[in-house]
Amino acid sequence: MSMFQQRMIITNDEIPRNDNYKGLRILDCFNDANAYKNYQQHVYQFQDNPTGLIPIRCTLSRKGSPPYYRLVAFCHPTLQQFVDIVRYDPSRPDAVVGYESTEIQMAHKETQSDFRGSKASNLQNFKEYILEGITGDRTLFLPTVCGWQPDTYFDEAIFVSLDGVDPNALYGILYLPKRAIMQSDGQTQTAALFRALDTEEALQNNAGNSVTVTLEIELKVNGTMAGVSFADRNGRGSKKNLNLVKKLDVASPLGKLRHEVVLGTIFEHRLADGRNTGTSVTATTNIVDLNTMSLMILEAVSNGRLGPNDLKHHHIPHFLPFAKEFLQLLEDVFAHDWKDPTPRNEDPYRKLYVHGWPFALKALGKVYYCANEDVLAPLISAINDELRNKDHRLSVSDNLIRVLNEEKSNYDKVNRITMDEFKDRLRAIDWLRYRKHWINITGHSRNKDGTKRTFIVKNTNEEQVVALAQNNASFISAVVSKIMSDTWTELCQTENEPLN
Structure with missing residues (x-):
């Protein structure tokens, strides 16, 4: 007899599709004890695909009204997890893995090709707002980023249901294809989160693991649906007071x-x-x-x-x-x-x-x-120069004082x-x-x-x-x-x- 018993592998095709959730393959570990046992024993094919799928703890819900339910995963990743899941920085699309999707390319050209001028300024302001939260200067109130993944990859996704009491909201783990998530709302915030993670402040404060955000991912979305979603979210209502x-x-x-x-x-x-x-x-x-x-x-x-x-x-x-x-x-x-x-x-x-x-x-x-002006002008110059002339050994306050003293020594106007x-x-x-x-x-x-x-x-x-x-x-x-x-x-x- 062989010393090693061959492990049984249950293929993805054997996981049933759920018609109530747009045909998504759902492994029902809440109602099926055998499915839960197999999942715990790590015998499913999708559990052996770490390079192709990313596991996300989330609530999977049917949003909206029949017959036009939207299939949405609602999750709360850390900043690092957010970047790993989304993969798509709308301000730097060429660096995105998964940008090869036709839907992603089309949506980007129509809605995100203008990260310049005032939008570039908004991006920088949002990034600095996030950094103020990271460094403890303020409480962050970040809205939910609403994104979507093209229907091209829907067949690869699998959801493991751990709680199915509410038929409209299942809690569990979504194994999502490692493909880009396009935003229908929250594009500038997404770009700012990507930029904020790649900063010295984020590294020093372990922001990748300590900062959490909220992400909504809509599944099985085609180009037309994405356009309608973007228009509905951004074209309603009036200006804030x-x-x-x-x-x-x-x-x-x-x-x-x-x-x-x-x-x-x-x-x-x-x-x-x-x-x-x-x-x-x-x-x-x-x-x-x-x-x-x-x-x-x-x-x-x-x-x-x-x-x-x-x-x-x-x-x-x-x-x-x-x-x-x-x-x-x-x-x-x-x-x-x-x-x-x-x-x-x-x-x-x-x-x-x-x-x-x-x-x-x-x-x-x-x-x-x-x-x-003799006091304020050097201060304004120092503020404009403090990022370019930065001594990383000093706090931001001490660095400003250092730059300010330099500016004062060079100011001679009356x-x-x-x-x-x-x-x-x-x-x-x-x-x-x-x-x-x-x-x-x-x-x-x-x-x-x-x-x-x-x-x-x-x-x-x-x-x-x-x-x-x-x-x-x-x-x-x-x-x-x-x-x-x-x-x-x-x-x-x-x-x-x-x-x-």
């Missing part, structure tokens, strides 16, 4: 900075957030909205050279005292005009004063920056305006919107017949011209230039715009 998003975003660097800066100032409870009253002429509770406040801060500390996603957590301590000083200065000079509620015999402050409008407050942020001059000008300027000097900058509203539109000032009973208050770059630039110019005293005059 930007101010509501800002309100809920208190974990991002800019969100944290804004939150800390407004505490204890007049702005603390007077920011429109998309749910309370707005910032119209008659709505006087809120001075500005959250998005405007964020932009005001960025203007004050960087003159617009940093965008919302350029600010990092280790930058906050450097910018906080400047942003705080700017808002406190606005409060000291203008708070007495920002009345709420409006007294009965007066007009709402936005109807009367230039400093009640976003374009003017952003302009003042720019002037504030110019008054502190501020175009001092803080004392800026404060004096703020207090000296006449901010009434109907003054001739402001109408020269902003323009005025017109009636249908082309004549100047006017209104009656309540507390003086005088007729005055209605000024415009457009929140655009040209208005902002014009205000900055005038305040910074040698003729700034013209803004102190009290001549009103002629009515005719």
Whole structure:
């Protein structure tokens, strides 16, 4: 008798197809004790194919409604497992194993051939968001990545059911062909996850094994179904309320900075957030909205050279005292005009004063920056250079300080305006919107017949011209230039715009 008994191998073809799951081969270890015993003894052919199949613990469900059920596997892989399963980085398709699929190639050309411009910027921002979570600077809230695998490989897939109590959701192990997973939703996030894994931060923090994500894989998908899925997921609904998003975003660097800066100032409870009253002429509770406040801060500390996603957590301590000083200065000079509620015999402050409008407050942020340029300009340069000029022996905070000291030593420009001059000008300027000097900058509203539109000032009973208050770059630039110019005293005059 031979010393070795030949092991029985059960072929994949012997595993029955389940018509309720689009003909997927399902090994029912939940209801079939013999199937479970054989699986434990490792006698199935698919268990001996580690190079062709990847096992994924998941919930296999029938989603949607009959007769158009979608077959979807829902899983929670680690970052490394995610990359191993998906295999397809939409920003680098040529490096993908499995990209030979015609469906994958077609879908990529139609939906993912534009990883440049703003989409490339979004990718970088998403990657940095993930890295902030990896390094412990914030909690990650990553949406589910929704992907699909072409029907070309469906016949190779096998599902081992370990729990079948719910006929619409089986728990078990999906043996999925090692082929690329295309995304119908979450393309930029997927590319960012691939990029984040391939970083020093991920290696140092063991992110490949410690970070988990959620992945939905739809099986047996053809090119037409993939196109419909992409369109349905990306073409419905309307834009999110930007101010509501800002309100809920208190974990991002800019969100944290804004939150800390407004505490204890007049702005603390007077920011429109998309749910309370707005910032119209008659709505006087809120001075500005959250998005405007964020932009005001960025203007004050960087003159617009940093965008919302350029600010990092280790930058906050450097910018906080400047942003705080700017808002406190606005409060000291203008708070007495920002009345709420409006007294009965007066007009709402936005109807009367230039400093009640976003374009003017952003302009003042720019002037504030110019008054502190000798300190802030080297800091901005250091931030722009800190990644290229990186000392890996130092923390990000210490590295920024090192680069900042280098920038300071090379900076020799003189501020175009001092803080004392800026404060004096703020207090000296006449901010009434109907003054001739402001109408020269902003323009005025017109009636249908082309004549100047006017209104009656309540507390003086005088007729005055209605000024415009457009929140655009040209208005902002014009205000900055005038305040910074040698003729700034013209803004102190009290001549009103002629009515005719």
